[in-house]
Ligand SMILES: Nc1ncnc2c1ncn2[C@@H]1O[C@H](COP(=O)(O)OP(=O)(O)OP(=O)(O)O)[C@@H](O)[C@H]1O
């Protein structure tokens with residue numbers, strides 16, 4: 033399958049997303065905000081509509097909308113004391129409703145838009161690959177540098193604040209990373225794939241890891257393995273690749289749960 | 299850092315979580331460097347709230363809070379604060395180990411950039427040893443008993459080698475032996491390193507001999523002085539009637 037240019041691009045892009053999505057998702061899952069990735073996709077939808085309405089690049093407006101959405105969730109959660117999932121619900125439904133209204137206003141409610149929003153890993157171009165590569169390297173470098181601060185913020189926000197850790201700024205970093213990851217990748221690999229890979233490998237890793245570090249490392253490993261295995265299965269069995277990858281990742285969770293149950297029983 | 303005598307200074311502080319419902323009324327008190335202050339009072343008296351005000355986690359409705367001479371929870375060079383919240387726990391589902399939890403307490407000294415230095419790792423190991431958990435250092439926290447988890451979180455508060463240590467009911471669920479060793483440790487921290495300690499509890503047996511001063515909180519400060527001067531009715535610090 034690697035003789036085909038589009039498969040090579042799909043695999044290369046998928047591998048980057050397979051590392052990046054769980055690395056960013058890790059910090060969302062551990063603070064019980066697993067659905068942020070999916071929700072930010074909805075918000076980006078409103079951004080695309082704004083782009084059409086104003087006649088400027090929808091990629092840019094989607095990105096801006098996702099970042100604003102992520103910051104709004106963060107603000108609602110920390111300042112207004114809304115429970116995590118309520119903050120999510122508030123922002124997401126507002127986002128998708130705004131998108132629907134704006135798009136019908138722009139008269140642009142057509143198939144094109146949805147293709148634009150919900151990409152597929154088999155249609156990745158060279159330029160797409162480079163975009164994801166730059167995003168991935170940037171995001172992973174940021175996480176590597178700030179890893180301890182990010183971990184402390186997730187595990188014990190108040191304690192870290194007292195200790196003088198810039199908790200608010202680190203939360204903003206996570207929110208922006210999540211927004212960037214979703215807004216950039218969803219057009220390229222599809223919202224299902226990116227949102228699912230932010231969560232499933234992490235919860236699988238939670239089951240079998242033995243420390244926080246190993247959870248983080250295993251998450252990324254599971255992400256990459258799901259992409260490679262899923263794409264191969266999809267190619268040979270002629271199945272839709274995004275869905276197949278996600279099913280493989282879900283399979284990892286089942287296997288991990290089974291394993292940890294067996295180990296516990298000894 | 300210039301020699302500071304006053305570590306914590308509250309002036310006419312009132313606080314309400316919801317408008318109109320004052321939890322603390324006109325609180326003024328001062329804690330000097332190296333003091334060991336026991337904070338007692340009935341459930342709902344406002345002990346935890348008082349600590350949170352001191353730590354900058356809540357802002358006073360009126361009045362001012364100064365810590366190391368700074369208003370509004372700003373950090374000061376060389377000033378490190380260790381905090382153990384009441385019923386502290388670690389969030390998330392990842393199997394985070396004792397060492398990893400305690401390491402997060404080291405950020406004030408180590409900063410948030412890059413990997414931990416060797417001296418930081420040693421300080422973390424020392425804090426873990428202090429609470430007697432060295433042999434469980436690499437076990438996930440959730441596989442420890444409740445009291446052991448509490449001890450791990452005490453180690454986290456100690457890991458930054460704090461100059462101000464705020465402990466909110468640290469001995470809840472901790473066995474007598476570990477309570478005693480905590481008492482010994484706190485005394486050592488104060489006498490050897492001049493650490494200022496705020497210690498909220500309903501039970502001061504383990505630290506009786508270290509307490510300089512006891513503060514009773516019931517909607518405000520109703521007693522502040524040496525333990526010997528406690529009004530008779532307060533000899534049980536969890537007493538609810540004045
Ligand atoms: N987050 C909050 N929102 C609203 N009210 C609160 C909040 N936290 C505490 N209170 C109220 O403030 C008052 C003081 O509570 P606080 O937790 O400071 O008491 P405490 O002395 O620490 O009690 P305990 O011995 O039970 O720990 C109580 O009446 C409580 O109901």
Ligand SMILES: [Mg+2]
Nearest residue numbers: 345346347384
């Ligand atoms: Mg309390």
